[in-house]
Amino acid sequence: MQLTTRSKVVSNKQLSFAERIYLPALLKGMFITLSHLFKKKVTILYPEVKREHAPVYRGQHVLKRDENGAERCTSCGMCAVACPAEAITMESGERKKGEEHLYREEKYAAKYEINMLRCIFCGLCEEACPKEAIFLTDRIVPTEFEREDFIYGKDKLVELVDKRVDVSKRQTPEVLAFKKLEGMRHNVLYTKKLTTKSESKS
Amino acid sequence: MSKKSSHIIPPSINSIEKEYSTLNLGPTHPATHGIFQNVLQMDGEIIHDAIPTIGYIHRAFEKLAERRPYAQITPLTDRLNYCSAPINNMGWHMTVEKLIKAEIPKRAEYMRVIIMELARIADHIICNTIIGQDTGATTGFLYLFQYREKIYDIFESICGARLTTNICRIGGFDKEWGKVTWDRIHQFVADFPKALDEFNNLLERNRIFMDRTINCGPITAEKALEYSFTGPNLRAAGVDYDVRVATPYSSYSDFEFIIPVGTSGDTYDRFMVRNEEMKQSLSIIKQALKNMPDGKTHADLPDFFLPPKEKVYSEMEALIYHFKIVMGETDIPKGEVYHSVEGGNGELGFYLISDGGRTPYRLHFRRPCFIYYQAYPEMIKGTMLSDAIITMSSMNVIAGELDA
Numbered sequence: 001m002q003l004t005t006r007s008k009v010v011s012n013k014q015l016s017f018a019e020r021i022y023l024p025a026l027l028k029g030m031f032i033t034l035s036h037l038f039k040k041k042v043t044i045l046y047p048e049v050k051r052e053h054a055p056v057y058r059g060q061h062v063l064k065r066d067e068n069g070a071e072r073c074t075s076c077g078m079c080a081v082a083c084p085a086e087a088i089t090m091e092s093g094e095r096k097k098g099e100e101h102l103y104r105e106e107k108y109a110a111k112y113e114i115n116m117l118r119c120i121f122c123g124l125c126e127e128a129c130p131k132e133a134i135f136l137t138d139r140i141v142p143t144e145f146e147r148e149d150f151i152y153g154k155d156k157l158v159e160l161v162d163k164r165v166d167v168s169k170r171q172t173p174e175v176l177a178f179k180k181l182e183g184m185r186h187n188v189l190y191t192k193k194l195t196t197k198s199e200s201k202s
Numbered sequence: 203m204s205k206k207s208s209h210i211i212p213p214s215i216n217s218i219e220k221e222y223s224t225l226n227l228g229p230t231h232p233a234t235h236g237i238f239q240n241v242l243q244m245d246g247e248i249i250h251d252a253i254p255t256i257g258y259i260h261r262a263f264e265k266l267a268e269r270r271p272y273a274q275i276t277p278l279t280d281r282l283n284y285c286s287a288p289i290n291n292m293g294w295h296m297t298v299e300k301l302i303k304a305e306i307p308k309r310a311e312y313m314r315v316i317i318m319e320l321a322r323i324a325d326h327i328i329c330n331t332i333i334g335q336d337t338g339a340t341t342g343f344l345y346l347f348q349y350r351e352k353i354y355d356i357f358e359s360i361c362g363a364r365l366t367t368n369i370c371r372i373g374g375f376d377k378e379w380g381k382v383t384w385d386r387i388h389q390f391v392a393d394f395p396k397a398l399d400e401f402n403n404l405l406e407r408n409r410i411f412m413d414r415t416i417n418c419g420p421i422t423a424e425k426a427l428e429y430s431f432t433g434p435n436l437r438a439a440g441v442d443y444d445v446r447v448a449t450p451y452s453s454y455s456d457f458e459f460i461i462p463v464g465t466s467g468d469t470y471d472r473f474m475v476r477n478e479e480m481k482q483s484l485s486i487i488k489q490a491l492k493n494m495p496d497g498k499t500h501a502d503l504p505d506f507f508l509p510p511k512e513k514v515y516s517e518m519e520a521l522i523y524h525f526k527i528v529m530g531e532t533d534i535p536k537g538e539v540y541h542s543v544e545g546g547n548g549e550l551g552f553y554l555i556s557d558g559g560r561t562p563y564r565l566h567f568r569r570p571c572f573i574y575y576q577a578y579p580e581m582i583k584g585t586m587l588s589d590a591i592i593t594m595s596s597m598n599v600i601a602g603e604l605d606a
Binding site: 019056 | 363427510528
């Protein structure tokens, strides 16, 4: 049945004489296999050598801190709403006096959990975050023996102050340029206050 | 019955009675490439009857989709035909775009075409090399699979994932592709024909392979149409139906390509049709790269496309829209649409009814493999068991599309 003028019959089931004596085809196949013997190996020896992930790879999450070391997350719940696998839960807390160096805003995530067994690493939480707080990274979630161990709390998710996770390659050039603008950062007044305080102390 | 006689088989009138033996092919059989169960009635080596079981992977996607905002349904479509996830993603995006009547810029459409054709090549690589694998030729499988990895590298550099891509957004691409991506695509287009030729040298005109696959699991065009086959399996039967030509979407009318058809719908035809389709896909990618228009990579859709992050961080208006879109609180028109794309295995359709709420009222996926699998018992009746294995792998039935 022909519906268009673009069709072309591609399968020819008639064997020619050369094809009927199948030895040439066998030799040809053998030749191809042998020629691959002398080519560069494409496999990598995994545990010793690791494949390089793309900078935008969607692996284990990180909760970012700002340049002063305070947690960025304000527990707005957007990541939990955006999550199609319903893997994220959180509880909010209110920042008390004297905790300004710990939490960036007045509200923060007192408890933040991602169930890595539910998570499908779609990256929608990262896209939903309005505070640059949650990012996926190119790290792979390690295996565990117990189901409970896959529920990652803040202890595993928040980056360490002295061991930051670089996510600048995931961000668009526009965002990076924006972040360099003086006076256009989040809570710029608050950051200024902090710096002036520390200056006056010293 | 007395205790003594229960141990004695009563002699029948015809002492050599014909009996069929029952064989469970699957659910987890290494040769079926997925969770398929077929309860076969075997007459020796010949299949007398087959009863397929559908529903081993039932994930209730259509029901799940009724409780998800539109953007969150994309990761569900990833898992339909997971061998060519980007086609599913983009089919879904185009369905929503049809509902909200969005105009997509040419550049975004061309970029989508490139991704969809790469995904088609990856899908066909899996199917064709596995036919080789099932007929006992592992060589081609090993060599051509390297190129599937390269396609996945391209996907990874665009969206960050290899298999379940969640690529693209409603309205277009979220960001411009980097230089690495373009380089990799150009490299792939340059390298792949050589590898494909090598693969064809191994199998295409090899008499052993031809003897094995010709007249194995055939289906006539009439029967295929009755079962509503689409895609390569219908084209192998000789009907040149291709959604890309019949109802062009995403600028497919701009590209020149031929529709390969077979003659009798057997395994060899399916193999050859897929082989030629890979070449055609490659030529489409080349045309798209050559004529790539300039412009924006996404449509101007403030109600659906997330505003750029730097604006979200600084402007009130953008932040409000950001919250509204993520929570799925933007207005969506009422109505029902059907949109279909040419998936790796055939017409992948999305039937969407919207009642104006934040989630679809009803969403139905037209899964091509679900249809093939229903024709499968009829195709394998009267054939040998080993032919049944090749027939299934040549139809490329993906278990992810069977959960209806």
